[in-house]
Amino acid sequence: MTTLQIAVIGVLGLIGIGLYGLLIARNLIKVIVALQVLVKGALLALVAAGLASGKLNLGQSLAVMVIVVDTVVAVIGLALALQVKRRMGTLDIKDLSTLKK
């Protein structure tokens, strides 16, 4: 098994774990953690794709973009979670739902 194939298996594992976490998480911060795991899979996929196509620098420059966007998403998500905690007193997604009331 080559290094590239192992990297692709790692990508699949990260995406699977992130997706599973995103589906079952009820805590807002846990949702952001699952999103981070999902994006890490995308990062490794970009580097692996760059390596496979012989354009590693292009893959790296795209990965830089993904890291910046991911960090911004995490920061804004955490700030929103803090505001939700201050106003509602909980981070549970089911408790935040007001549509059923």
Add this chain to the structure above:
Amino acid sequence: MSFLFAALTVAMLLCAFLAFRARHLIVSALWLAGCSAILSILMYLLGAYWIAVIELSVGAGLVTVLFVFAISIAGDESAEFRSSIPRPIALIISLVSIILLGFMTISSLIALPPATEATFSEVLWQQRGLDMLVQSGLLFAAVVGILGLLSEAKVPVEEKKTAPAKELQAGRPVVKPATAAAREAKA
């Protein structure tokens, strides 16, 4: 080399799984930091040195500090491992996604020989220059958004409600206070 890479991949997946399996949020953030650190080692082994350094400093450093800061403010409430949808359905959706993705990628995975490519700085600043501009704008927008989200508006509700009523009852015109505290309250 291949064995080391496989062992690191397994360790990274284990960290990622424990990151949202952990009962306490702070432990979850630390497992995520471990996952980022191992991912950066994997990228270094793949030859992506620049992105490995950036991932180590941003993913394992900055994002972890942000998580710890947010958890310390929000309180480390023990998040029980309850699911919003039934776990078997979530597992089936995840497995189907992985199998489809793997079927599409692994079967057609052929490593091409490295082509003659520009250096990383040339690719980043010249070929992908627009991306860098977008990133700069995105960072500024994020900073403005964070300042707006984290700013606390402390409105003295009782004073604001009672003071104009007393003034009106006494027949005097309501004079708006011009102190700094009042301006903050208005904001």
